[in-house]
Amino acid sequence: MARRVAQLSTTFRRSVIDIGLSPGSPGFRAVFATVAALASADQLPGPGDDETTFGVGRAFVRRVTGRNIWILYRIDDDHVFAMTVRDAPPVPVDTE
Numbered sequence: 001m002a003r004r005v006a007q008l009s010t011t012f013r014r015s016v017i018d019i020g021l022s023p024g025s026p027g028f029r030a031v032f033a034t035v036a037a038l039a040s041a042d043q044l045p046g047p048g049d050d051e052t053t054f055g056v057g058r059a060f061v062r063r064v065t066g067r068n069i070w071i072l073y074r075i076d077d078d079h080v081f082a083m084t085v086r087d088a089p090p091v092p093v094d095t096e
Contacts, residue, residue: 008035009082011083012083020087045060060074068088
């Protein structure tokens, strides 16, 4: 399956700004380029993506290339839901 619709949570953009990435900055653009890459990925979660706890559930995590920034996302057959970004590595869930 390729090409899902990217949907941003109401707090996603705020979380990007809260970690110090101003609109239009290279880091800000890198975050949104990663969201676009998630939406066009043939396979999700990707081979380098981990799963972590998020709220009362779980979310997948993808690192923004070359940056200390992680995007937490959830998926269904048609959508990628970008939930938030973090500037510290999340703790992966034990998958066993």
